[in-house]
Structure formats: structure tokens, C-alpha cells
Amino acid sequence: MVSSATIIPSEVHFLTNLGMPMQSLDQQIKDLKKNFLSQLDKADSQDALEEIRITYLGRKGKIADLMDQLKNLPLEEKKEFGPQLNELKKFCEITFEEKKEHLNHHRLRQEQRKKEFFDVTASLPNMPQGSLHPLTQLQQEINDIFISMGFEIAQGPEVENERNNFEALNIAKDHPARDMWDTLWLDNTKNLLLRTHTSSVQIHQMEEKKAPLAIVAPGRCYRHEATDATHDFMFSQVEGLFVDHNVSLSNLLATMREFMRKLFAQKQLNMRVRPSYFPFVEPGIEIDIECPFCNHGCSVCKYTEWIEMCGAGLVHPNVLDFCGINHQEYSGFAFGFGLTRLAMLKYSIPDIRLLHANNVEFLKQF
Ligand code: DAH
Numbered sequence: 001m002v003s004s005a006t007i008i009p010s011e012v013h014f015l016t017n018l019g020m021p022m023q024s025l026d027q028q029i030k031d032l033k034k035n036f037l038s039q040l041d042k043a044d045s046q047d048a049l050e051e052i053r054i055t056y057l058g059r060k061g062k063i064a065d066l067m068d069q070l071k072n073l074p075l076e077e078k079k080e081f082g083p084q085l086n087e088l089k090k091f092c093e094i095t096f097e098e099k100k101e102h103l104n105h106h107r108l109r110q111e112q113r114k115k116e117f118f119d120v121t122a123s124l125p126n127m128p129q130g131s132l133h134p135l136t137q138l139q140q141e142i143n144d145i146f147i148s149m150g151f152e153i154a155q156g157p158e159v160e161n162e163r164n165n166f167e168a169l170n171i172a173k174d175h176p177a178r179d180m181w182d183t184l185w186l187d188n189t190k191n192l193l194l195r196t197h198t199s200s201v202q203i204h205q206m207e208e209k210k211a212p213l214a215i216v217a218p219g220r221c222y223r224h225e226a227t228d229a230t231h232d233f234m235f236s237q238v239e240g241l242f243v244d245h246n247v248s249l250s251n252l253l254a255t256m257r258e259f260m261r262k263l264f265a266q267k268q269l270n271m272r273v274r275p276s277y278f279p280f281v282e283p284g285i286e287i288d289i290e291c292p293f294c295n296h297g298c299s300v301c302k303y304t305e306w307i308e309m310c311g312a313g314l315v316h317p318n319v320l321d322f323c324g325i326n327h328q329e330y331s332g333f334a335f336g337f338g339l340t341r342l343a344m345l346k347y348s349i350p351d352i353r354l355l356h357a358n359n360v361e362f363l364k365q366f
Contacts, residue, residue, distance in 0.1 A: 025069065025081050029088055032062055036092055040099050049100055056092055063089050134366040135236055135355060138343045139218050142238055145262045146216040149255065151240070154215040156201035158222070162191040164200040169280040170318045177279045182224040184233070194222035198239035199280060199336055202315075205241060206323035211330045212244040218339060229351040236339035243315065243325065243332030249283070252312055252333035256287055260309070264292045272306065281313025281334055293345070300345060307345065310337030 036056050043049050056062050066085055070078060143153050171177050181196035201217035217239040225231050260269055269290045276286040287309045291301035301307050312335035317327035340352060347366065354362050
């Protein structure tokens with residue numbers, strides 16, 4: 001039997017007072033550190049902290065205990081474990097202080113929060129509140145309807161070139177139909193212009209995605225136009241395009257009927273079709289709807305009981321071919337209508353210029 005004073009390698013076994021072998025010092029250091037950290041982690045009050053301090057860092061604490069054991073070790077091992085124990089002590093002291101500070105900080109914050117009770121249900125009187133612009137509201141409503149019918153929302157640039165705004169849409173340079181779109185040119189030498197209609201988005205979409213295709217493109221357009229209550233140099237349109245096998249006028253009319261029905265949900269509105277001309281469709285038509293605002297004529301429909309809704313038709317074979325879609329294989333329909341005009345009708349806005357006059361009193365009404 002070895003006595004506790006006998007020199008033995010620390011790997012094996014200090015003897016307890018009862019003469020039982022103890023864990024190696026190395027293992028004890030590891031365990032102590034682990035237990036210390038786990039208890040510190042759980043501590044959530046100053047009292048709990050104080051208990052940990054006494055248990056580990058106190059004069060009769062666990063670290064002091066290990067230091068005591070060191071005294072009985074041979075010089076070699078004192079050299080090895082001495083610095084380790086010092087480091088352990090320093091580590092525990094620093095970590096302890098950090099935790100103490102953290103808890104303190106947390107407590108102060110809690111106290112402050114209690115003082116600064118914040119009533120989220122309180123209302124502030126006279127706070128100006130913003131709202132969506134009527135054009136944005138209507139555009140979102142229209143987008144939702146078309147999305148529900150399987151269309152994707154597309155966008156194209158407002159600065160266009162002559163090719164996309166005219167040529168690709170079957171409107172050659174000297175075509176008299178160009179007069180339909182008084183153009184704001186940006187740079188004549190580079191053929192840059194502000195798009196006169198959203199029909200140019202058709203070209204981007206068909207060239208990019210080919211067929212089949214179902215898109216709706218809302219956006220701003222510009223025309224060289226004298227302004228008055230119903231004309232502006234800037235306005236918004238919505239373009240629609242559907243290309244697939246065997247697309248016919250019936251598909252176009254069914255789509256438009258469904259759209260109108262959803263837009264004017266409360267009313268069963270009749271639709272009528274008139275022949276018309278647009279270079280990029282053949283045949284070209286215009287679609288009118290029964291005036292949703294009256295029964296027997298009003299100032300909105302100018303007492304005709306009908307309102308012009310949109311231009312439309314079957315995509316001209318030249319346009320399909322230009323975009324690299326074989327017109328023998330595919331056909332399509334297209335339509336375009338004035339979002340601005342529709343918003344004016346829907347919200348009874350008497351002057352188009354109000355829509356971008358930044359007049360808060362006006363905008364507050366929507
Ligand atoms: N782009 C035409 C305009 O600005 C509207 C239009 C008519 C669009 C017929 C179409 C269409 O897609 O098929 O007046």
C-alpha cells in the first residue's frame with residue numbers, strides 16, 4: 001500500500017483521504033472547466049453567480065483545492081501542472097467576470113424596458129397616412145386578374161429603339177400608321193425614343209421566350225401631345241399577348257370577357273366588337289363594353305351607353321416571323337388598353353393631369 005506522501009505519476013492516482021485512487025489531475029482540470037462553464041451558462045441571477053464564485057473561485061473552492069494537491073506532486077509535475085492550474089484560474093476568473101457583466105447588462109435592460117412600456121395599440125392623432133396611388137391600385141387589381149387566368153406579368157424598357165416600337169410591329173419607316181403615335185424622339189441619330197405604346201414589350205417577350213407565351217405588360221408610355229383634360233404626354237397602358245397553337249379570335253374574346261367580368265365584378269356587362277386597324281394585328285378589332293356607370297347614358301359614356309375598352313386582334317404573321325416564331329405553326333392574340341383612361345373612368349377622375357400633379361388632397365381620396 002502506498003501512502004499519500006509517496007511520489008507517483010499523476011496520470012494514475014492521487015489517493016483520497018480514504019486511500020481510494022483519484023482521477024488524474026489532468027482529467028480533474030478538464031472536468032472542472034467543463035462543469036464550471038455549464039453551471040455559469042445556466043446561472044441567471046446574481047445569487048446563482050455568487051454560489052458559483054464560492055464553489056470554484058473561493059478560498060476553499062475547487063480551484064484552491066487543486067492548487068493544494070499540487071503541493072504534494074514531484075517537481076516535474078509541479079512544472080507541468082502549475083502553469084495549467086494558473087491558466088485555469090485566470091480563465092475562470094475572466095469568464096466569470098464576463099458573465100457577471102452580461103447578466104448585469106441584461107438586468108439593466110429589463111429594468112429599462114419596464115420603464116419604457118410601449119403600447120403598440122396606442123393611436124397617434126393627426127398622423128398623415130399614405131395610400132397607394134389610384135393607378136397603382138388599379139394596376140395591381142388588373143395584374144391579379146390576369147395572373148389568376150394564367151398570364152405572367154412582364155416589363156419592358158420605356159426608352160426604346162425604332163425597331164421594337166415600330167419596325168418589328170410591322171410599322172415600316174414611311175408607313176402612314178406612324179402618325180397614330182406622335183413620337184418623342186430622344187436621339188434621332190441612334191433611333192432612340194420614348195415608347196409610344198406597350199406593344200413594344202411584345203417584341204422583347206417573343207424574342208426572348210418564343211412560343212407558347214402568355215404575358216401581360218403594364219407600363220408607362222409617352223407621346224408628343226398637347227395636354228388637356230383627357231390627353232397627356234405620359235400615360236399608362238396594359239398590353240396582353242398570348243401565343244400558342246391554334247389561337248383564334250374566340251380565345252381573345254373569351255379572355256377579354258372573363259377579364260371584364262372580374263374587373264367589374266358586380267355587373268354583367270355586355271361587350272361589343274368593331275373592326276379596326278392596327279398594323280401589328282390581322283384582323284384588328286376594338287372592343288367596347290357597356291357603360292358600367294349608367295343604365296341609359298351618362299357623361300362618362302357621352303350618352304352612347306358604350307365605352308371603348310381596348311384595341312386588339314390576332315398577331316400579324318409578319319410580327320411572329322420577325323420575332324423568330326413560325327407563323328405557320330403558331331398564332332396569337334394581342335390587346336392593349338389605356339390603364340390611365342380606365343382609372344379615370346373607374347374613379348371618376350375628370351382631368352388626366354391630376355394623376356401626376358402630386359396633389360395630396362387629391363390623392364387622399366383613394
Ligand atoms: N398599341 C396600341 C395603341 O397604343 C393599342 C393596341 C391595339 C395594342 C391593338 C394591341 C393591339 O396589342 O392588338 O394604340
